[in-house]
Amino acid sequence: MGAGGRMNVPPGSKKSEAESLKRVPHTKPPFTLGEIKKAIPTHCFQRSVVRSFSYVVYDLTIAAILYYIATRYIPLLPHPLSYLAWPIYGFIQGCVLTGVWVIAHECGHHAFSDHQWLDDTVGLVLHSFLLVPYFSWKYSHRRHHSNTGSLDKDEVFVPKKKSAMKWYSKYLNNPPGRFLTLTITLTLGWPLYLAFNVSGRPYDRFACHFDPYGPIYSDRERAQIYLSDVGILAMCFGLYKLAMANGLAWVLCVYGVPLLVVNGFLVLITFLQHTHPSLPHYDTSEWDWLRGALATVDRDYGLLNKVFHNITDTHVAHHLFSTMPHYHAMEATKAIKPILGEYYQFDGTPVYKAMWRETKECVFVEADEGEVKGVFWYNKLRD
Secondary structure, three states, rough: OOOOOOOOOOOOOOOOOOHHOOOOOOOOOOOOOHHHHHHHHHHHOOOOOOHHHHHHHHHHHHHHHHHHHHHHHHHHHOOHHHHHHHHHHHHHHHHHHHHHHHHHHHOOOOOOOOHHHHHHHHHHHHHOOOOHHHHHHHHHHHHHHOOOOEEOOOOOOOOHHHHHHOOOOHOOOHHHHHHHHHHHHHHHHHHHHHHHOEEOOOOOOOOOOOOOOOOOOHHHHOOOOOOOOHHHHHHHHHHHHHHHHOHHHHHOOOOOHHHHHHHHHHHHHHHHHHHOOOOEOOOOOOOHHHHHHHHHEEEEEOOHHHEEEEEEEEHHHHHHHOOOOOOHHHHHHHHHHHHHHHHHHOOOOHHHHHHHHHHHOOOOOOOOOOOOEEEEEEEOOOO
């Protein structure tokens, strides 16, 4: 079956950091998408409404328990302890709600059930609860999957060429500058992307995920963008009523801090999936869908892999088959590794270390002299 005999990256193997940083092939692979699909057991593509909803119920139950414990017992703690307890609650609740976000993301890919209306209904409710415009992001994210790795058409974390670097970049090329960049990215990156398309592909006019008439969307998508906005406004109104009833501080502690954690993880996960020294990017002359889809990397978040429904360590399989439910992705990943061989990339570097390294090493992309034109690799600013 094509490259089925290749075992460059056997299932379960661990690569050293040096091996992980080795560039993956950028030439056309010796296998097809059909050959990859044949290696995956058929049941991995089957969606179950009952099983999908079980994850919704599981996540929301844990979130409700955490909410009950926090609101019932933290106010009873002495003030010094309560100041410590609320951030702990916020981080744990944020991790759980990131899992809820992932399920809504599955709905956007039609990976939740066999019924599009059900996927959109569940996705709209869950994403609106997390202040995400469901249809708006669904359509821009779909274009990301259609153009992954393209310097000209990809939608998010599109790297800049060296010639396009901003004048102030050199002043951020130091530890304090990188710390500031990471801090802003993880706290404000998600709302800035939704509102101003920061880190997204350039358009010929202002692009915003809340604007039905923005350049991101086509005429047939505009009505659903309005619906997304209604969902966000309804949630904002609910938060306003809660703030009036319980106080702004209560809303920030119970909902605001967990949401900040969710937003931070969304940006971090996406950043680390598509930013790595080993990954190529392509311009229009060289890009094709399969090589673009393979230009991503699986990461290891430890225990959080399960909390995040394995969106972290099965991202390569997800880009190849985005309608596959998350609960089959681990089995599918194991099945496709022998086919992909050296085209499969996994990096087990601890997340805190990886995000610092990638912020330093992956500043812009440029083509290597003498290499194939149209293929670009990450590089860093020199000190």
